[in-house]
Amino acid sequence: MSAKTPSRFASPSRRAFLKQAMAAGVVCSTDAFSRNSSFSRGESASCGTGQGILSLDELCGDWKRMSELGNPPAIENFWGALQATDNLLAVTCLTLPPYSQSNHSGYLHIDGEPVHADESRWYAYQILRRSRKADLEVETSVRMVFEGQGVLSRIVIRNLDYAPRQLEVGAELLGAIGRYDSGWDFIVPQPGWYDKFTAGPAAHGEAFLIRHASSPARVAFAFSRKPDQLEAIDDRGSANWRMTVGPGETRTIEMVMAVGDNDDTLTLARQWASGFEATFAAAKSGWEKRYAQAFIPRNGFYSGNLPILTTTDERLRRVYYMGILSRLQMLRTNLPIQPRVIVTAAPQWAVTLTYFWDNTLFLMSMLDPEMMKVQLKRWLTMDISRCYAQDCISGAPRGPWYAANNLSVFGMLQGHLRVTGDYGMLDEKAGEKTVLEHLKELATGWKRLVPKDQELADYGDPTHLLECDPVYIHAVASLNAANVGMMRMLAELLEMRGDSRGAKELRADAKSLAAAVLKLYVPGEGVWNCALPDGRLIKARHVYDFATIAKWMAEDLSPSMRREMVAFVERELITEGWMRAMSLQDAAAPESDRPDHGPMGAYDEWPALTLQGFCKLGYGEKAFDPFYRFEKVTHEGPYAQSHEILGRNWDDPVRVALRGYEATHTMIGSTFTELIVGSFLGFQPDWRGERILTEPCLPPGFEGGLSGILFRGKQYELTAGAGRTALKQV
Helix, strand or coil, X not given: XXXXXXXXXXXXXXXXXXXXXXXXXXXXXXXXXXXXXXXXXXXXXXXCXXXXXXXXXXXXXXXXXXXXXXXXXXXXXXXXXXXXXXXXCCEEEEEECCEEECCXXXXXXXXXXXXXXXEEEECCCCEEEEEECCXXXXXXXXXXXXXXXXXXXXEEEEECCCCCEEEEEEEEECCCEXXXXXXXXXXXXXXXXXXXXXXXXXXXXXXXXXXXXXCCEEEEEEECCCCCEEEEECCEEEEEEEEEECCXXXXXXXXXXXXXXXXXXXXXXXXXXXXXXXXXXXXXXXXXXXXXXXXXXXXXXXXXXXXXXXXXXXXXXXHHHHHHHHHHCCEXXXXXXXXXXXXXXXCCCCCCEEECHHHCCCHHHHHXXXXXXXXXXXXXXXXXXXXXXXXXXXXXXXXXXXXXXXXXXXXXXXXHHHHHCCHHHHHCEECCEEHHHHHHHHHHHHXXXXXXXXXXXXXXXXXXXXXXXCCCCCXXXXXXXXXXXXXXXXXXXXXXXXXXXXXXXXXXXXXXXXHHHHCCEECCCCEEEEEXXXXXXXXXXXXXXXXXXXXXXXXXXXXXXXXXXXXXXHHHCECCCCECCECCCCXXXXXXXXXXXXXXXXXXXXXXXXXXXXXXXXXXXXXXXXXXHHHHXXXXXXXXXXXXXXXXXXXXXXXXXXXXXXXXXXXXXXXXXXXXXXXXXXXXXXXXXXXXXXXXXXXXXXXXXXXXXXXXXXXXEEEEECCEEEEEEC
C-alpha cells in the first residue's frame, strides 16, 4: 500500500459521495414509458454521474432479437419474479411466495393474430418487448408492483401507415396461480393440469376474476380503459378493445394482474388500474431508491453500505455495478425466515432457497452485516452435511449434501469477521457450540472423509460435487486444497487469540495435507488428477481445480506449476466472449454437456474466480484482456446461473443458458464486483485489520477509486493510479 495518494485522482468529498449515491435514485430518471404520448425507441435515460454510480437505466441491456435468446429476460420486485415470453404480453414463471404460476398470463392478439416479439430489452424494473411490421409497431412494458403482488402491463400501438387503421386488440386472461404454504424446493410448487379454476367478469365488466379451486388463491385483472368486450371462456377470460388509429398516431392499453387471497384481490387490482400511472412509476422509483440506498451510509434500510467506484473506465465500471445489481435482484423482503434475505435464483427454480455455495463474498457483510450475522449463525445450527440450501419460507434444509458446504460457510464467516471486526461473535453460541468451535469443525471436518490408509478426503460421487461430471469424483485436488487453506487461515485466527498450540497443530496438518495434494498435479499440463479409491488417477481438466487451488494453496505452487496452470486455462478454457468450465479435451466432455459446469459454457462465477486466480498466481496482466471481453455478456442483462457457448470454436456466440435447469438470474454475478475490489484494487484485510490492502492488480492506465468502504464500523476511501493504491479513513 502506498503512503501517498496518487495526485491525478481527486477523492470525492463526503457531500459529493452522497450526491453520487442519490443520483442513482428517484430524482434522476427520465421514464420514456411513463407517458401515454411517448413511444419508446429503446434509448436509455441519461441520468448517470459521469464517473460514479451507474443508474438503473444505464445498466439496462441492449435490444436483443428474441430468436437469439436461449433464456428470455426476467425481473424482480423484492417479493418475487417473473419471466417474459415471446408474445408481447404474456409472462410466465411468476412467483410471489406463497403464490406460484403455471403456464402463462395470456397472449396479446391484434385482429385475431398473436403478436410475437421481435426484440426484447431488460431493465432491472421492467422488460420491454416490441414488434414492427410494415404498417404497425407495437411495444409493451411489463413491470411488477414494487413490493406488491401485482403485474403491470402497458401496450403502445403505433400506426405507421398513411391511412387510418381499424384494429381489434385482444388479450387472453389466464390466472393459473395457486397458493402453497409448504413444499418449496428446487422444483417450485405450482398448479398441475388437473387443477380447476373458475373465471368470470366482475365489477360490472370493468375487471375479471379467476379463482383456484384447490387453494385461496385469486387472480384479478383490471384495466385503466374498460374493454369493449369482456367474457369468460372456460377457465380463462378474453378482453377486447376496438379502436381507430390515425396515421402516425398511438393508442395505449394498460392492464393490471393482481394476486392474492379471497376476493379482496379484485379491489386491489381496480385500485392499481385506476391509479395506473402512479403505480407504474412507483415500480421504477421504488427500485431506484432501493438501489441507491445500497451506497449510502446509515441509509435506513440496509445495516451497512457498499463502496462507490469512480473511474473513467466504462467497461470496468459497468461490470462493477452490474455485479452489485445482480445480487440486489435476489433480495427478498417478504420471506418469513428474516426481514431481509438473499435467495440464490429466480424465476424458474429454487426461488425461496439460499444455497451455501453461492454466498462466499465479503461484500454482503459491508452492505448488510446484521442480515449476514443472523444468517450465518442460523446456518451454523444446521446439519450442513445433509443439505445444500435452506428454504427461506420454512427454514428447513433442502437438497443433498454438497461437498463445498464447509468451504462455503467457512469462507462466509472469515470474510464477515475480517470486514466487520466482530470478533465477539466467535464466543457467541450458535446452537450448542460457539461460533469459534463451529469454525474449527468446518476447517477440520475433512478428516472424517479420509478413508483408512489414505491422506486425502474422499468427496464421493458427482451428486456431491459438480453433478454433471462423472469423472470429477472422490479425492479431488480442489477441495483438499481448500482444506489446507482453511486450516492455515484458522491458525492465523487462533494465534491472534493467543492459542499458539492450536495454531501450530493446524499448520502441521496443513503442511502434511498440502504435500498430498501436490502429488495430484500433472506436470507440464497445468491440470490435476482425481484419486479414486482403487488407486487409479484420472485427469480433471476443469476450472474448479484451477480457481480453488489458486485461492487456497498458491504459496505451495512452484513457478512452473503456476505458469502451466495459467497456460492450461488460456489454452483450453477461455474463449473470445466467455469460458468453458471443462476443457473439450476432458475425458467427461462427450457426456457432460450442461452449460454451467461442462464444456459448453460456465457458471457465471467461474470467469471471475478464474481471473482472481490469475492475480493470485502472479499473472494479473493476463486477466485484463478476457475481463474486458467478458463485459459483453452484461449487454444481454444481468449475470445469470450460466452462459452457454454456441459451438466448439473460440469465437462462437455466448448467451444466457436455459437448458439443464439453468435459472435466468442468480446472486453470483457479484463475484465480478469482488474481483475488482479484492484483486484489482487489492482490498483484502487480514484478521487483525493491520494489513488492509495487498499489492493491487490494476488494469494498465487505471485511475479511480472507491468511496464509502465500510470497514469495521468506519468509512474509508481508496484511491488508485500510476500502479499504486492508497487508503485513508474519512
